[in-house]
Amino acid sequence: MMTEDTRKAGARRASGRSNGEGRKADSALTRSKLIEAAAKLFSDNGFQAVSVREIAQAAGVNPALVNYHFGSKQQLFEEVIRIYAADNVADRMTRLAQERRRLGRLELEDVVEIYLAPMIDPQFDTDSDGVFSRLHAVMIAERMEAFDQIAARAFTAVNVTFLDELERCLPHLTRHTITWRLFAMVGSMLYFGVRPAPPGLHLISKGGCDPMNREDMRKQLINYFIEGMRAPVR
Amino acid sequence: MMTEDTRKAGARRASGRSNGEGRKADSALTRSKLIEAAAKLFSDNGFQAVSVREIAQAAGVNPALVNYHFGSKQQLFEEVIRIYAADNVADRMTRLAQERRRLGRLELEDVVEIYLAPMIDPQFDTDSDGVFSRLHAVMIAERMEAFDQIAARAFTAVNVTFLDELERCLPHLTRHTITWRLFAMVGSMLYFGVRPAPPGLHLISKGGCDPMNREDMRKQLINYFIEGMRAPVR
DNA sequence: TCAATCATTAAACAAATGTTTAAAACTATT
């Protein structure tokens, strides 16, 4: 409540997308440098553990620019989340459309594989490898009020789409059951997305199980997901 | 490096278990009050987001006692982790022994159910419901050097035991595959353990899927885990 | 070219942080 007014004022003054798109080159560059640096640092260390000064230094800009361009540290984080979530969602939707065009009616195997592609497909290795999963973990660990709204806006559409597809492929299951299992899949993949690998995995497998080895991970897990999804409720 | 010596000295002076067990009633009470308060706050808000003063206030003791009894905020967190991990592990090991005595040779269904019991069994609702899962998420989100050691010490034995059982039940699969899938199960259950529920789950299921409803969660997921685990690698 | 707007900077702000200190209170042993 103490900084509420000034923060909003700052954010409005800065972000103001209302009057045009590519309006100032330096500004957009600074913003993207901050977002990139923040994404890396937040995903590696969490939200509270990273200071505005660290982010600014990593981006090579002045610390005050965080507040100037985004209003506050928290709003910068939210912007990072929005961008990476949107990328993740766009990846999946694009793939789904492509595969639908290519194969016509999709089988369960296809739908599951497409949904997990951003996290499991070795050919899908963007430069932001794993960053999204870790950001997700950070949001969950350090509860943020704004996040539920952001997640709802970002993920509801893609999840509804995939639930529709899955429901069509699994007529013996209720949407209720399928929803539970879809989120179980997400939990698994987020877990393998954290860095370093889930505690104990490296040790207990004597280095054999490595989530960085997407090829192996996909091979060992894809049927686990598919057959799990297909299992009756009993 | 600046506080290393004094911290260790403080911790040694305080924890010194060497000269006896139940030596001072107040001390043990203060310690347990701090641990309980810290577990609640850390699991709800993360590590960095919680201050020593908050913990002390919640425990009803002086802030300086955190450093006196545990050496530092971080060492208090580590102690919390150790205790809750030990509880979690003990639960599973006890159950396994019980069921082995009761049923003799265990089937895949039994082993999976026992492993997941602390997170999925409605009868297993301790007062620390969900706290362990959230603490786990916090450790993952806010990387801590000490955690890998703690996790290794706490979980290796129980995981080896259950991997042995699973390997016996699944002779058509390699231990490598089983290890991947065991951790996939863990990831799912940790995801459902966070509070509030995984982002979007409540919304997209219109309130139908609620991880607090252990009975429903178990019913919808148990076969997903079992049949997923059993699936061939292909 | 002048004015206005936007972007950047260095400095300062108040508040909160983990931790330390030195004295006090308490407990147990002699």
Added chain:
DNA sequence: AATAGTTTTAAACATTTGTTTAATGATTGA
């Protein structure tokens, strides 16, 4: 009851935090 040892307390410590401010630089449009 006196002593020694442990536990608790309030206060202070030095940092660090996110954010604000006021001045400067840069860019754009008239």
